[in-house]
Amino acid sequence: MTLLVAVFAAIISTIIWYKGSDKDMQIGTLCLIYWGASIMWFVDFIFEYAELGAEYFTPAPADMLNDFYLGISVVALGLLIWLVILLIKDPKGTVKAALLRQR
């Protein structure tokens, strides 16, 4: 479930990037964050599938809910990391302008 949520986040961010959103928004970075995690979880899935077999696809409802909750939290963390990078790099100079205005 966590893998699925991460893959959906990666696909959505890639579509936004492909649609040619503002390059200053660093959407490419967000895509790479989610794709990196998706690839790693996919490898994890392969190893777990090799161990559990078809049982992997029939998790207990409580586990599924927990994994979904984890997936959503991971997406939020990815967005948070992207936001911090965006504010630090400040490609549009908005943060700098706001700080200078306050002085």
Add this chain to the structure above:
Amino acid sequence: MACFLVPAAEAVVTTIANKVMKSKEAKEASVNIENVHEEGHSVESKIKFTTKLGWLNKLLWGGSALLAFEHLWHGEVVPFFPFLTAVQEGQEATTEMLSEMGTVGVTMALAVTAIWGGMVAVSSVISKRKAKETNESEA
């Protein structure tokens, strides 16, 4: 258990390599600045290797960070020393953790690097094709 540590270690190496290469590129750019002006068009159409290495850095750091959070969620990583619960649990758990790092962790790092290699190959083909088209239209 701690599989994310392998791609994270690779990320540290690639980040250092990227910094070193960037400083070399900056030096070369300042030396060859006249050539850059003369061949500005072809230089701009080619993506720098440091930019490509930056993609790998983002894939590795992003993935490792999100996986570290997952390990924290499952209680496999704790925010205090020794940080890895497997180390606290004794020799057997530590051996299991190291084995997982050697299998799952190494495969994760290799998979990310292989996919990045594919991205680099595709971007090289696209930029070569673009350069060829430009040369043909100029001729």
